[in-house]
Amino acid sequence: MSGLAWLALSLSACDGESSGGLTAGPSKAPSQAQSASLVVTGARVWTGDPEMPWSEAVAAAGDAIVAVGSASDIAPLIGDGTELIVADGGMLVPGFIDTHVHFLAGGSSIASVQLRDAQTPGEFVRRIEAFAETAGPGEWITDGAWDHTNWGGELPRRDWIDAVTPDNPVWVSRLDGHMALANSLALQQAGVDADTPDVAGGEIVRDGDGRPTGILKDNAMVLVQEAIPKPTERQLDSYLDAAMQYVAKNGVTTVHDMSDGIADGWIGLETYRRAEARGDLITRIYAVTPLGEWRRLKDDIGRNGRGNEWLQTGGVKGFMDGSLGSHTAAMLAPFTDTPQDSGFLLDSLENLRVMMTGADAAGLQLNIHAIGDKAIRDLLDIFLDVASENGKRDRRLRMEHAQHIHPDDIPRFAVQGVIASMQPYHAIDDGRWAEAVIGAERARTTYAFKSLLESGAHVVLGSDWYVAPADPIAGIYAAVTRRTLDGENSNGWVPEQKITVEEALRGYTCEGAYASFEEDRKGMIKAGMLADMVLIDRDLTAIPPETIRDAKVLKTIVGGRVVYSR
Numbered sequence: 001m002s003g004l005a006w007l008a009l010s011l012s013a014c015d016g017e018s019s020g021g022l023t024a025g026p027s028k029a030p031s032q033a034q035s036a037s038l039v040v041t042g043a044r045v046w047t048g049d050p051e052m053p054w055s056e057a058v059a060a061a062g063d064a065i066v067a068v069g070s071a072s073d074i075a076p077l078i079g080d081g082t083e084l085i086v087a088d089g090g091m092l093v094p095g096f097i098d099t100h101v102h103f104l105a106g107g108s109s110i111a112s113v114q115l116r117d118a119q120t121p122g123e124f125v126r127r128i129e130a131f132a133e134t135a136g137p138g139e140w141i142t143d144g145a146w147d148h149t150n151w152g153g154e155l156p157r158r159d160w161i162d163a164v165t166p167d168n169p170v171w172v173s174r175l176d177g178h179m180a181l182a183n184s185l186a187l188q189q190a191g192v193d194a195d196t197p198d199v200a201g202g203e204i205v206r207d208g209d210g211r212p213t214g215i216l217k218d219n220a221m222v223l224v225q226e227a228i229p230k231p232t233e234r235q236l237d238s239y240l241d242a243a244m245q246y247v248a249k250n251g252v253t254t255v256h257d258m259s260d261g262i263a264d265g266w267i268g269l270e271t272y273r274r275a276e277a278r279g280d281l282i283t284r285i286y287a288v289t290p291l292g293e294w295r296r297l298k299d300d301i302g303r304n305g306r307g308n309e310w311l312q313t314g315g316v317k318g319f320m321d322g323s324l325g326s327h328t329a330a331m332l333a334p335f336t337d338t339p340q341d342s343g344f345l346l347d348s349l350e351n352l353r354v355m356m357t358g359a360d361a362a363g364l365q366l367n368i369h370a371i372g373d374k375a376i377r378d379l380l381d382i383f384l385d386v387a388s389e390n391g392k393r394d395r396r397l398r399m400e401h402a403q404h405i406h407p408d409d410i411p412r413f414a415v416q417g418v419i420a421s422m423q424p425y426h427a428i429d430d431g432r433w434a435e436a437v438i439g440a441e442r443a444r445t446t447y448a449f450k451s452l453l454e455s456g457a458h459v460v461l462g463s464d465w466y467v468a469p470a471d472p473i474a475g476i477y478a479a480v481t482r483r484t485l486d487g488e489n490s491n492g493w494v495p496e497q498k499i500t501v502e503e504a505l506r507g508y509t510c511e512g513a514y515a516s517f518e519e520d521r522k523g524m525i526k527a528g529m530l531a532d533m534v535l536i537d538r539d540l541t542a543i544p545p546e547t548i549r550d551a552k553v554l555k556t557i558v559g560g561r562v563v564y565s566r
């Protein structure tokens, strides 16, 4: 074993030796005096606890796990007041932690026009037309999550939809959120026309006469976003409710909310606080707020603290670059399909360095989006500067996405202690077309789950919902098989980067807890931990990998309470 690998093993949250420490003791024989409020038995229990990875039954009292053991160990804890769940086989795992969602935007997307699987321009237009018929006059039609690669790559234009949306401004985004289509009414209300100058770090796509086609990319999207009226508190509460119900159905008990995507980036935290005060949260939330406003978060923590086990703050989200699908990822060398273009950074390195150094000095956690190999390298360099400037501490720097890594930079994650926060579902989605954009050589270290794990890095997994479904079982399937969504690549796209089911489970449980400094309270099934668990209808480690996606969540338990039952 290399020295590096040993170092990483000793630091891994899932090995019980993380720097935050584990307050929970080993599972002990339960006391006969008390009965449990909840007992789950009958399924194989994957605990995530390296001292006892598999078990048979779990007991909880109130919101915490009190005992894990054999069925006969736990039986004496079953009393009159115990809610007893007897599974017919299957698997019980720690509640899934989705480490990258845009929670309210996801909630609102459930309620909006559905364009993700529109396979032709005609279908795209028909769906917008049908939705507009249900919308009130003047109401904005947003979200959509369209994908122009479904019909060969022609970008949609406002003249496709103007005739079917005369009374509603339309602002529908591509599924990666890095470009969107406005209809003429939306452009008019936003004051965008042929005379509008381009925006640094973005693009107004124009026709031959210089008029906007309706497509705005990255920073230019702000021009229209600013014209959209702010959702009401009632709407926001309904988005949150829809989001929590949806993730509970998929076994998610904690989300790390990356905030951007709806309004000003603080509306999420305000909405979650209202729900928390009412006792309405059924999903635990680590609410990350914008890097550019790190001082506001510092002041907020000074007044309100960092929250509790339902709702926590302390992280800031920033951006290095855009996305591969929009050709706005910052690459070291040009894109294979557009040899004059290598993407771009969204801000100057100096601005980014100053903001990150300030936020880090305030004790905040950096969660920074980097997709292209240049963005990744530049961010690793900035992280080095931040750490040397501000001195040693348990800062758990996070790189969000870490998609296209130059091979030379892979070992730096473990060496610098940078968490790779990645989304396996993107791999089987992008895998359909990414090789055309970056070529075969760069594809080999794209979504490099295995290389990162072998290097000793912390790899934490999530969805990027609304961009992709917040469905950890689909994510595990993606990470384990790398079978692309188009049914090609039956042995996996870049198969050497496939990981095992247990590696993927750790990425969605104990490693996720580590990524928000909460590994002493969640991410394992172990006495003393919060009783967040998911019952799945089959043992994911014992079935052919290609059938993992057929597995169903039967029950989701948060804080000892069943919040979803199939």
Ligand SMILES: [Zn+2]
Binding pocket: 100, 101, 102, 258, 464
């Ligand atoms: Zn995201």
